[in-house]
Amino acid sequence: MAEHHWLFSKNPGHDFTRQHLGKLSFYDTMRLIISMGKGSTNDEIMDYFDLDPDLIPSQSAFCQRRRQISLSAFEYLFSEFSSSFPSTTDKFKDHCILACDGCHVVYATNSDIIEDYNKPRLIDYKGYNHMHLNGFVDVISKAFLDVVIQPGQQPDEREALHSMLDHFTPDDPQKYIITADRGYESYDLLFHCELKNLGYVFRVKSPSSPKSILSYYASELPDDLEEFDVTIKRFFTDKATNIMKSQSDVYRYINPSKNTPHFYELLRKNHSHLYFLLFRVVKIKTTENTQEIYFRLILYNFGIFIANEAAEENRKKKRDGSNKYLYELDFSSALKTARKFFMRRDSGRHIDIIRLMMKYVHAVKDRFRQFQRPLRGISAIHFGYR
Structure with a gap:
């Protein structure tokens, strides 16, 4: 990247063109930013240049250099660095387990950044800024395979997982299992995993909840039991014929008005109006309630x-x-x-x-x-x- 620094500069042909004359090259600026902790800027610069007064640049010089680097430089470095290692380092029973989850990352308060600023509800309270970090993590090695950063006030974790699934292209997808918590449950994510030939385990709401994707199968699931393991078999279709309507235990109609673009990709891929899906619904009691x-x-x-x-x-x-x-x-x-x-x-x-x-x-x-x-x-x- 340092040898082709103009590709990662905001003003190619101008930024870092005289870096050999100054104290902060593109290489050192990138390394310094990556290695910074929570000390003051001057403290971090002093640590990086090992207390050498002849090498230490001014805080102003560092801020100018930092502004010259484009955001895409760090995105590219993360992607290339992560992909230079194996996608996963260990396996669980011959499968690689990947988890997706999101969290808020709070940063310095700036009320001008509306999409990230959380306005306080009460007078005299201090607001704060946060971004939403969606991570795709190898559970065994604990390494991030991919991330999607969204505005703190407008997070969409399902859309983030769709993006990360689009980016994920393993050699043998059937060896991978995608796991996610309740907030991710949706038919379209199931169809997306099916489209990519990936295994999946999603935590979902109880069948008794009208917002659960299992509510349609509530009569087939013994939710009054503390534990159960039931296999559901359905032909999913975009057609609603009288025969299909009368056999709801065989066919599951997907309304075109629903946001399920990956379902229609599956149908086009199979050149059919039917897609057979078999999945298990498992309820496990982990501990006593109290x-x-x-x-x-x-x-x-x-x-x-x-x-x-x-x-x-x-x-x-x-x-x-x-x-x-x-x-x-x-x-x-x-x-x-x-x-x-x-x-x-x-x-x-x-x-x-x-x-x-x-x-x-x-x-x-x-x-x-x-x-x-x-x-x-x-x-x-x-x-x-x-």
């Missing part, structure tokens, strides 16, 4: 009982008359201390847990505060530290 909540409540009560004893002891302490504030027990620290105490294995060393909790107190300033305490908004978290 186990974990009781675990949390037991540990919470364990901590709060001890913390209340420590708070009482703290109130008995004689207050220093020179202190401006009254000091109360910090319950947040106390609960963390109780958890650490609970996790200790049998030990001959005695721990005075009450005295330990009393070391963590905070000043009560409510009657001294001259203004209402502001609540912090969501702040940016550098992606490398998430």
Whole structure:
């Protein structure tokens, strides 16, 4: 890329044409941006150039160089770098498991970027900016195979998965299984996977939900059972003849008004108005419905009982008359201390847990505060530290 830097510059023929005379080449600018953490710009530049005053460029020079690089440079580098390795590094029972999911990535607040800015609902609250990152990940190797970045206020996770499926061209697609959570369930994604010869496992809503793609088969699914494994067989069609309507256990009509373009690609590929689809619907009970909540409540009560004893002891302490504030027990620290105490294995060393909790107190300033305490908004978290 450095040898053909004009392909990745905003102004080819102008940007980086005299880079040999300066301190920041295209190569160093790219590497510096990629390696940056959450320190200040000057700190990051200083680290990159190993504290050498003769090599360190100014912050202004770096900002100018950064503006000269096009966004496509990083997209291209990610794509080429990722594809230079095998698509997957490990297999699960002779299959490669790929997962798709999305998350919000918060960045520096800028209310001018309307499609990313989340406006606060209450006055005096701080808004924040976020983008929606859709990732296609190899579950075993944990590597990103592809990403689609969307505006934070206008995410479309299904459309993102469609895009990533379009980009995905493995040599042996039948060796891959696509997995996704409930938000992705749609007939068209199933048809897209069928079109690409990919296996798939989608988590879907209960058949009793009218928004579930399984609602059509509710009579065939014993949803009142805690677990079941049922195979559904249907001929999907874009024709609605009287015979097909009368045999709903054999045919499933797909309305052309629905957004299912990949279904019609399947029909064109098969030169038919019918496409046979066999899929399993599996309901699995993972845990008892209320186990974990009781675990949390037991540990919470364990901590709060001890913390209340420590708070009482703290109130008995004689207050220093020179202190401006009254000091109360910090319950947040106390609960963390109780958890650490609970996790200790049998030990001959005695721990005075009450005295330990009393070391963590905070000043009560409510009657001294001259203004209402502001609540912090969501702040940016550098992606490398998430």
